[in-house]
Amino acid sequence: MAETDIFYCEPREKTGTGGARAARRAQWVPGVLYGGGADPVAIQLKKNEVEKAFKNGRLRSHLAKIDVPGEDGQQPVIARDVQIHPVKGLPVHVDLMRVDEKTRLDVAVPVRFINEEKSPGLKKGGVLNVVRHAVEVYAPATAIPEVFELDVDGLEVGDSIHASAIKLPDGVTHVITDRDFTIATIAAPSALRSADEEAEAAEADAESESDEAGDAENEAEDKEE
Known part of the structure; x- marks a missing residue:
């Protein structure tokens, strides 16, 4: 059975580009938590936890849980949008969706x-x-x-x-x-494909030569007549 990742998350007070950059400088990954009949909330996740799940192929399409300070229990979530840094190839923003057994x-x-x-x-x-x-x-x-x-x-x-x-x-x-x-x-295999292609080409050439010979013969007969 696949391992279930548990992400610690906190509400993100500052939103927008500036807020996201500030979160990354502090070793967080900014994101949004939505779904489950609740309003979307700007959050930030621990960078090491997100990168671990990503490197092990579990960040996308895998059920996870989030641990929210002040809330009882852990909420099941799934990553629905993951933005990747174009150079470093690591997550820089994650949208998490609350889910249950009916989702x-x-x-x-x-x-x-x-x-x-x-x-x-x-x-x-x-x-x-x-x-x-x-x-x-x-x-x-x-x-x-x-x-x-x-x-x-x-x-x-x-x-x-x-x-x-x-x-x-x-x-x-x-x-x-x-x-x-x-x-x-x-x-x-490529060698077999090459042999087949050569055989097809040779067959095509032979048919072409036969057609040309037939045309020449017909032309000679026409001249004799």
Whole structure:
């Protein structure tokens, strides 16, 4: 089961760009707490706690809790918007949404492939071409899948893995429902693709030469007549 992060947060008195910069200088990450039938509140979170969750891949689409001074208990929340520093690559602003067991969210759940050593296509030198590294689903906020495992056992070169291969937990549905979209394929190795392309090119050249020879023969017959 995935670890649940607990963020200590405080109300942020100063808002706007100046307030956000002041919070960052003091080793906080500014943010907003909203949802749950309450008014939005400007908050600040401990930088080390936010960066730990982010580096471990748990900040987005993972249920967390916040510890608010003066309030009893810890509130379940989920990060709905995370702004990343363009150079440092770390969170600089986080919007948290209050949730409960009735809250349903659209989230991107990462995919993981298993039994790659049992795929004949990969053994032959094929390549696992991942089309989607995550799949969007609607899920209860308190029961978001951590990862979807997809089995490549028995797959040959040219085979594909589609959305229908995912075993969705109860209460979880795909966001995309109008097609059985592709998640990954077993692509031919580059050497084999090159050989196939050369063969196709040679075949095309042969057909072209045959057509040219036929045209020349027809032209000669026309002259004789």
